[in-house]
Amino acid sequence: xxxxxxxxxxxxxxxxxxxxxxxxxxxxxxxxxxxxxxxxxxxxxxxxxxxxxxxxxxxxxxxxxxxxxxxxxxxxxxxxxxxxxxxxxxxxxxxxxxxxxxxxxxxxxxxxxxxxxxxxxxxxxxxxxxxxxxxxxxxxxxxxxxxxxxxxxxxxxxxxxxxxxxxxxxxxxxxxxxxxxxxxxxxxxxxxxxxxxxxxxxxxxxxxxxxxxxxxxxxxxxxxxxxxxxxxxxxxxxxxxxxxxxxxxxxxxxxxxxxxxxxxxxxxxxxxxxxxxxxxxxxxxxxxxxxxxxxxxxxxxxxxxxxxxxxxxxxxxxxxxxxxxxxxxxxxxxxxxxxxxxxxxxxxxxxxxxxxxxxxxxxxxxxxxxxxxxxxxxxxxxxxxxxxxxxxxxxxxxxxxxxxxxxxxxxxxxxxxxxxxxxxxxxxxxxxxxxxxxxxxxxxxxxxxxxxxxxxxxxxxxxxxxxxxxxxxxxxxxxxxxxxxxxxxxxxxxxxxxxxxxxxxxxxxxxxxxxxxxxxxxxx
Amino acid sequence: xxxxxxxxxxxxxxxxxxxxxxxxxxxxxxxxxxxxxxxxxxxxxxxxxxxxxxxxxxxxxxxxxxxxxxxxxxxxxxxxxxxxxxxxxxxxxxxxxxxxxxxxxxxxxxxxxxxxxxxxxxxxxxxxxxxxxxxxxxxxxxxxxxxxxxxxxxxxxxxxxxxxxxxxxxxxxxxxxxxxxxxxxxxxxxxxxxxxxxxxxxxxxxxxxxxxxxxxxxxxxxxxxxxxxxxxxxxxxxxxxxxxxxxxxxxxxxxxxxxxxxxxxxxxxxxxxxxxxxxxxxxxxxxxxxxxxxxxxxxxxxxxxxxxxxxxxxxxxxxxxxxxxxxxxxxxxxxxxxxxxxxxxxxxxxxx
Numbered sequence: 001x002x003x004x005x006x007x008x009x010x011x012x013x014x015x016x017x018x019x020x021x022x023x024x025x026x027x028x029x030x031x032x033x034x035x036x037x038x039x040x041x042x043x044x045x046x047x048x049x050x051x052x053x054x055x056x057x058x059x060x061x062x063x064x065x066x067x068x069x070x071x072x073x074x075x076x077x078x079x080x081x082x083x084x085x086x087x088x089x090x091x092x093x094x095x096x097x098x099x100x101x102x103x104x105x106x107x108x109x110x111x112x113x114x115x116x117x118x119x120x121x122x123x124x125x126x127x128x129x130x131x132x133x134x135x136x137x138x139x140x141x142x143x144x145x146x147x148x149x150x151x152x153x154x155x156x157x158x159x160x161x162x163x164x165x166x167x168x169x170x171x172x173x174x175x176x177x178x179x180x181x182x183x184x185x186x187x188x189x190x191x192x193x194x195x196x197x198x199x200x201x202x203x204x205x206x207x208x209x210x211x212x213x214x215x216x217x218x219x220x221x222x223x224x225x226x227x228x229x230x231x232x233x234x235x236x237x238x239x240x241x242x243x244x245x246x247x248x249x250x251x252x253x254x255x256x257x258x259x260x261x262x263x264x265x266x267x268x269x270x271x272x273x274x275x276x277x278x279x280x281x282x283x284x285x286x287x288x289x290x291x292x293x294x295x296x297x298x299x300x301x302x303x304x305x306x307x308x309x310x311x312x313x314x315x316x317x318x319x320x321x322x323x324x325x326x327x328x329x330x331x332x333x334x335x336x337x338x339x340x341x342x343x344x345x346x347x348x349x350x351x352x353x354x355x356x357x358x359x360x361x362x363x364x365x366x367x368x369x370x371x372x373x374x375x376x377x378x379x380x381x382x383x384x385x386x387x388x389x390x391x392x393x394x395x396x397x398x399x400x401x402x403x404x405x406x407x408x409x410x411x412x413x414x415x416x417x418x419x420x421x422x423x424x425x426x427x428x429x430x431x432x433x434x435x436x437x438x439x440x441x442x443x444x445x446x447x448x449x450x451x452x453x454x455x456x457x458x459x460x461x462x463x464x465x466x467x468x469x470x471x472x473x474x475x476x477x478x479x480x481x482x483x484x485x486x487x488x489x490x491x492x493x494x495x496x497x498x499x500x501x502x503x504x505x506x507x508x509x510x511x512x513x514x515x516x517x518x519x520x521x522x523x524x
Numbered sequence: 525x526x527x528x529x530x531x532x533x534x535x536x537x538x539x540x541x542x543x544x545x546x547x548x549x550x551x552x553x554x555x556x557x558x559x560x561x562x563x564x565x566x567x568x569x570x571x572x573x574x575x576x577x578x579x580x581x582x583x584x585x586x587x588x589x590x591x592x593x594x595x596x597x598x599x600x601x602x603x604x605x606x607x608x609x610x611x612x613x614x615x616x617x618x619x620x621x622x623x624x625x626x627x628x629x630x631x632x633x634x635x636x637x638x639x640x641x642x643x644x645x646x647x648x649x650x651x652x653x654x655x656x657x658x659x660x661x662x663x664x665x666x667x668x669x670x671x672x673x674x675x676x677x678x679x680x681x682x683x684x685x686x687x688x689x690x691x692x693x694x695x696x697x698x699x700x701x702x703x704x705x706x707x708x709x710x711x712x713x714x715x716x717x718x719x720x721x722x723x724x725x726x727x728x729x730x731x732x733x734x735x736x737x738x739x740x741x742x743x744x745x746x747x748x749x750x751x752x753x754x755x756x757x758x759x760x761x762x763x764x765x766x767x768x769x770x771x772x773x774x775x776x777x778x779x780x781x782x783x784x785x786x787x788x789x790x791x792x793x794x795x796x797x798x799x800x801x802x803x804x805x806x807x808x809x810x811x812x813x814x815x816x817x818x819x820x821x822x823x824x825x826x827x828x829x830x831x832x833x834x835x836x837x838x839x840x841x842x843x844x845x846x847x848x849x850x851x852x853x854x855x856x857x858x859x860x861x862x863x864x865x866x867x868x869x870x871x872x873x874x875x876x
Contacts (some may be wrong), residue, residue, distance in 0.1 A: 005780050006780070025755065026754075026756075026786035027756045027758050027780065027784050027786060030685060030686050030687055030718075032687075033686070033687025034684070034685075034687060036687065037687060176754075177755030178754065178847070178873075179847035179848060179873070180751060180752050180754065180755060180757070181755075181846075181847050181848060181851065181854070182755055182872070182874060184847075184850070184851040184854060185845055185847045185851075185854040185872045185874065186874050187851065188845075188851050188854035188858060189854075190854045190872045192868050192869060192871050193868070195858075195862075196855060196858070201862075210862070214859065214863040215863075216866075218862055218863070218866075219838070219866060219867060219868055221868065223839070223868030223870060223871070224869045224871065226844065226873070229844070232842070237840065238839075238840055238841075238842055239832045239836055239840040239841065240828065240832045240840065240842070241841075241842050241843070241844070242825075242841070242842070242844070242861075243843070244844060244846045244849060245846030245847075245848045246844045246845075246847075246872065246873060248844065267828045267829075267832065272802065273801060274798070274801060274802060275802055275806075280813075283807070283828075284806070284807050284808070284821055284825050285802060285805065285807075285813060286821060287801075287802035287804060287805060287806075288849075290795075290796050291749065291750075292749070292762055292769055292793070296849075296851060296852045296853065297851045298757060298850060300755055300757025301755040302757070304779065305851070306757055306759065306779075307748070307749070308749050308750050308752075308850055309747050310747075311747035311749065311762040311769060312762075312767055312768060312769055315796070315797070315803055316801070316802075316804060318801070318802065318803055318804075319818070321849050321850075322850070322852050322853045324822075325856040325857060325860055326856070327818070327822050328822055328860065329859075329864045331823060332826045332829065332864050333864075334863060336856065336859075338856075344852035344855060344856060345851070345852055365748055365759075365777055365779075366779045367757075421786070421788075423788070424753040424754060424788050425753075427795065428788055430795040430800050430801075431792040431795040431798070432794050433663045433664060433734060433791050433794050434791065436663045437663050437664070437787070
């Protein structure tokens with residue numbers, strides 16, 4: 001997030017797009033509810049009638065995958081009314097003319113036809129967002145999990161730049177990060193093209209820095225991203241995979257393809273706290289310790305690095321993941337001689353500019369928001385005050401695109417996937433309390449579709465895509481529009497990702513989990 | 525900022541304009557009993573236990589809803605004030621079950637604490653007692669309306685923290701109860717089981733179901749930590765007894781979330797002890813995963829990675845790091861792949 005979670009209750013305007021915060025990020029959802037009680041305006045763009053849509057001042061039920069057109073349309077209206085922030089554009093941005101030229105074709109009528117959102121709603125959204133004293137954008141995977149996810153995000157950045165909603169309180173472009181430490185895993189360089197702190201492996205200076213620190217020559221060529229790994233496994237270019245605390249068989253798109261890729265490997269090592277679907281395919285399984293059994297840090301969606309404190313000893317013969325990694329590295333002839341996670345953080349701080357001032361002792365009970373450039377720095381509440389990382393904010397002209405696979409005659413329903421409140425990804429099924437409360441998948445189907453297909457509430461049906469089929473119970477609800485089925489990926493018994501499309505974004509290689517074609521049928 | 529000088533129990537204090545008398549007292553380490561007050565909630569003046577005497581005021585005003593004024597003279601512990609508080613406590617205790625020995629809240633019950641301090645036994649106003657059914661139809665929260673003191677904190681937490689307004693008062697007078705609309709059980713209401721109501725309840729009316737009978741508050745050590753689920757980064761206290769996590773309670777000093785948590789963070793930590801936990805390394809032998817010693821498993825992986833690196837080069841090996849593991853572990857994983865294996869083939873579910 002460019003801004004901080006506790007700015008939310010003071011928001012003037014919130015524009016929430018592709019983001020079901022009250023379920024997927026419940027405490028951020030409660031902060032949004034508090035903002036509403038304090039008089040904030042809420043605009044929601046989502047194909048589903050999520051809880052926030054029900055509480056909103058304006059809900060735009062856009063067609064899945066038409067976000068770029070929607071945002072371009074809103075910007076077109078902003079310019080037509082002169083609601084843009086001229087001074088901000090002048091001082092802090094470049095390439096405005098390119099954007100303006102491109103927006104000309106996104107007239108309200110054209111955009112309304114593409115998105116299914118009435119012109120009056122587009123105008124109202126533009127007015128509320130652009131005329132506010134400050135306005136915040138929140139997005140989640142509804143924006144990123146498309147083959148043009150990067151372009152979706154850049155469109156939102158265009159909108160914020162156009163209205164000067166960056167670099168100040170209660171503004172900004174705020175992605176709500178999915179997992180507890182997805183921010184931190186990125187910060188730590190668990191990515192194929194960057195070292196910790198986003199220092200590029202292809203940059204000779206960065207390479208020299210890490211070669212000096214680690215005492216070995218390093219490869220300047222970026223490695224495989226996740227989808228590349230499974231492809232390389234199929235083609236035998238990849239022979240071994242070491243999976244730490246992930247379950248790609250359940251969570252990656254086109255699960256059957258993933259499973260085949262894993263089976264094609266010569267050697268699969270899985271380190272996890274549960275015997276996951278992926279672990280079941282492994283040659284060696286290392287039992288890791290849960291968060292309660294180890295010390296370390298997580299970095300949350302607002303860049304706050306916080307302590308994870310050990311409360312109990314590891315269960316059975318399990319070990320903390322950092323200890324397992326130390327033993328393995330040492331066994332391979334490169335001793336990792338860390339005595340504690342604190343010692344590891346000292347090395348991180350030396351090599352990672354954003355974490356330079358972070359120590360476990362400083363984090364204490366309140367954490368610190370990076371960048372923390374030195375030991376006295378108090379942390380950074382919001383980013384981009386005064387200037388952007390690259391200097392000026394760059395407008396990028398972006399055109400509307402269509403998803404890789406839309407419904408057709410054979411697969412007439414659009415499948416969109418996500419989370420629900422009572423579960424988190426694939427491991428809360430291991431909580432007896434949560435499993436008792438929400439024991440099974442309840443795919444959402446529109447009442448008219450259900451009637452046409454003769455489905456009853458709670459009936460088990462078959463969902464088929466080009467890639468596979470699953471069985472699921474259904475919940476009949478107008479939360480979803482006609483022609484759309486919504487499913488979560490929480491349940492081993494209904495592995496939804498068998499259905500999803502493995503097509504991915506050209507930059508990030510994020511799969512298009514939000515749109516694919518499926519067929520619904522009764523169980524014979 | 526405008527500052528006011530006032531006298532509390534004979535001491536001169538200076539506080540900003542807009543401060544309540546209660547806040548002024550607490551800023552200066554003067555103890556005032558409260559049952560309905562919480563710093564995350566708007567004050568309601570409901571329980572009247574925080575009454576004080578203020579010179580020039582006719583009655584004893586509740587300090588939580590009385591703002592300071594210049595030159596105010598406040599008495600917090602004189603006989604009149606203490607007698608008024610004792611009457612309130614006597615009335616509450618008179619109508620309260622005295623099953624403290626088996627009550628989960630024992631040791632952490634504000635009513636018991638103040639009744640002890642003020643010597644309120646409940647015998648002065650003996651009368652009718654309630655015998656209402658306990659709401660236990662959900663996996664998370666036990667609601668015992670007999671123990672409810674109608675302080676209204678749970679109602680405010682549901683509305684002001686959670687923004688849901690599921691809870692409210694129903695019925696009148698002696699019959700007053702707090703619960704979902706139509707006094708439905710929790711599991712038949714729109715409650716999302718965030719448990720904010722439990723986190724503010726000063727007595728044993730709302731308790732964490734799974735923690736009942738698991739330990740007394742004085743036997744439990746609390747370890748502040750960060751939730752392992754979504755990216756919000758809520759903090760809470762793991763409650764540990766005899767080396768075992770028995771549940772989760774809110775930590776009011778949590779920087780992101782205060783006392784608020786969701787159903788998963790507050791009630792999902794029994795996953796730590798799931799029978800499906802891996803407790804020993806496993807090695808595939810004759811097609812089946814069988815238990816193994818650590819040394820054997822580590823040596824096997826080191827040898828296999830070494831062999832593949834030698835035969836096919838470091839880029840024939842890749843790793844998926846984890847958005848669920850710590851920063852320190854992610855740092856080590858990418859260092860392991862880059863410095864030990866010699867490849868940049870390391871990624872994680874960064875974008876999903």
